[in-house]
Amino acid sequence: MDYPPVLKGAEHAEFARSVLSGLTAAPKTLHARWLYDGVGAKLFEAITKLDHYYPTRTEMAILEANADEIADALGDDVTIVEPGAGEATKVRPLLAALGPRAAGYMPIDIAEEQLLAVADEMAALYPSLAVKGIAADFFRPFSMDKPERAVIFFPGSTVGNMSLADGQALMRSLHEMSGADRFLIGFDLLKDRQTLIDAYDDPAGITAAFKKNVLQRINRELDADFDVPNFAHDVRFNEATSAIEMRLRTDEAVTVTVAGHPIAFEAGEAIHTEDSRKYTLESFADFARGANLSPVKAWTDPQEQFAVMLLSVD
Structure with a gap:
């Protein structure tokens, strides 16, 4: 497998x-952003195509079925700003419905090569659209032009993978950096527990491979010695927080060296890798x-599995 280059400098x-701080905390944790290196991004893309993983296809169906109505709600002369744009798949029905009412599209992504290719493709598809790609990690402060009537398009329930406070802080930060006066955000709805568990613990083991890749990444980039097969992907639903919690658990007591630092694990100890918070329409509005x-x-979709909400900045 071709691995992406090791991170450099800062x-x-x-x-x-981040890794050393998380692994020496109690409980141990790794920030979800580190899951998405080049290998992790490809594994996640494979997850989105699984039968059990409903969020991606359901959100896309919502956007396709309601594109005209959403476009009417956004109005004229809007610039769509999309953090974490990737291949810009979900924005396409919206831009098609907006047509000449869209003034611009500004995809933001840390993967600069892909970003530039996507920006060129979108400019060719929509010649009247002012397209400007921004190579940046949207979790960190960055500079960008602040177009008039900007709308943050944020599909994928990214804020659901964060704590309530961190998700709110990110939205405030995106508003401050872009000057956007509205947000169009996708989020997962609360539903029966087995459907939720199955979505994050697929029988093919692709989700497990996605989570375990972060340990392989730490081995590669921080000279660590995780015995990756000894860590199991563990999924549970936390009723108190309405969130799927995902962890990597070892059943044996082990000591792992990371960047020269020994990290001790007790038998049964786990690393928290990610949450996926579920909302009702009312609880997301409160958030x-x-x-x-x-x-x-x-x-929402007819089965009310997922939702897309338009929000205005107070």
Whole structure:
């Protein structure tokens, strides 16, 4: 397998600090952003195509079925700003519905080569659209032009993978950096527990491989010696927080060396890798108000598995 280049300079130092801080905390944890190196991104893309993983296809169906109505709600002369744009798949039905009413599209992504290719493709597809790609990690402060009537398009339930406080802080930060006056955000809805568990613990083991890849990444980039097969992907639903919790658990007492630092694990100890918080329409509206955003309108699928909500900045 071709691995991406090891992080350099300040980014490598930040990765090392974050990993060592998380693995020496109680309980042990790794920030979800480190799951998405080149290998992790490909594994996640494979997850989105699994039968059990409903969020991606359901959100896309919502956007396709309601594109005209969403476009009408956004109005004229809007610039769509998309953090973590990737291949810009989900924004396409919206841009098609907006047509000449869209003034611009600004994809943001840390993968610069892919970003530039996507920006060129979108400019060719929509010649009247002002397309400007921004190579940046949207979890960190960055500089960008602040277009008039900017809308943050944030599909994929990314804020659901964060704590309430961190998700609200991210939305405030995106508003400050972009000057956007509205957000269009996708989020997963609360549903029966087995459907939720199955979505994050597929029988093919692709989700487990995605999670375990972060240990392989630490081995590669921080000279660590995780025995990856000894760590099991563990999924549970936390009723108190309405969140799927994902961990990597070892059943044996082991000591792992990371960047020259010994990290001891007790038998049964786990590393928390990610949460996926589930909302009702009402609880997400309350969450958004904590980021100084007010609900305007929401769209869901017929089975009410997922939702997309338009929010305005207070």
